[in-house]
């Protein structure tokens with residue numbers, strides 16, 4: 001089994017009984033932040049044990065690495081209103097809760113710092129444009145950051161938990177299945193034929209595929225989580241070998257940080273036990289902020305990433321080859337090619353129509369069309 | 378890297394080797410001897426593919442196995 005990022009799988013979950021949490025100042029935090037905490041606690045963000053302190057943050061912005069040289073590209077931060085923490089000093093502990101995730105966690109206040117939002121925006125997102133959703137999120141953050149380790153004492157069972165495996169569980173599962181080489185596929189959409197082609201092309205050379213949709217806060221117009229999960233269930237039932245494919249969810253927000261986020265996505269999958277990671281065109285991009293293959297090129301900066309990226313440039317249906325092809329294997333002119341435009345498929349489904357079977361499996365379309373609410377409003 | 382920085386340290390390599398490397402990285406994406414040497418060393422240090430054995434207690438293992446079975450991930 002591949003080593004977790006940084007060498008060891010982090011586990012910051014502790015059974016409640018042994019500490020008295022009364023008396024700590026309590027903050028009700030956002031669902032997104034509480035999901036970051038759970039991802040730290042369960043080792044998805046290994047080697048992070050908490051929210052970033054200044055040295056790590058600066059190093060990530062400038063070098064795309066933690067202070068100890070481990071690759072890390074996306075800052076994991078918790079922000080506070082300066083008035084809310086005016087009585088808090090370094091060395092204190094604070095209690096963090098959230099109703100939706102039912103989380104009870106403690107943050108060790110190791111460092112309180114001010115920070116430069118523009119520098120984060122420019123370095124992480126390569127733009128200071130507020131129209132970029134990731135930049136907008138940074139600009140909406142409160143004035144102060146607290147860096148320090150977290151500990152999770154409690155959380156509740158939530159929707160989709162039957163699809164929610166921790167790295168500890170996926171690593172055990174892969175071992176039980178006898179998989180050594182495992183390719184991860186990141187997604188936010190129901191599968192069309194192009195996705196299936198990419199997945200199966202990669203799967204041909206490894207032992208198993210780990211399909212890992214991101215569940216959580218999305219943009220309006222995106223497919224709902226229910227639709228994504230049900231459509232994959234259907235595809236896997238009809239078109240995948242049970243012993244070769246596993247799906248579980250990842251609860252985290254999309255940052256739309258393009259290339260930097262591609263590295264972050266790969267690191268999380270490495271922690272789940274995957275050895276390979278599929279990177280498509282404009283991975284984790286939004287608008288025209290990144291070049292279509294920036295998310296491929298960035299991997300060249302990380303000879304020590306420890307998970308192998310598999311790059312796909314394009315795929316389409318070639319009417320001359322009479323199959324799904326990519327730009328490396330089909331010599332035919334563009335006029336023979338039909339693209340898998342996600343937008344077009346979305347439009348067809350929005351009108352309650354069934355996309356052509358060249359685009360999407362019939363069973364998958366039917367599954368999607370059964371839902372009343374297909375898209376996030 | 379003229380300026381002393383706590384983030385960088387200087388190492389010595391034989392001059393002829395440095396010359397060879399400089400020749401070799403011409404026209405590649407590497408902008409300096411240092412960036413090339415850093416790249417190669419990072420690659421070597423991470424290629425330690427020692428197997429990672431999860432430290433599962435028997436109880437832990439049973440718990441994980443039970444959950445994976447209950448969810449249908451394992452037979």
Ligand SMILES: [Zn+2]
Pocket residue numbers: 318319320321322325330331332336
């Ligand atoms: Zn062709």
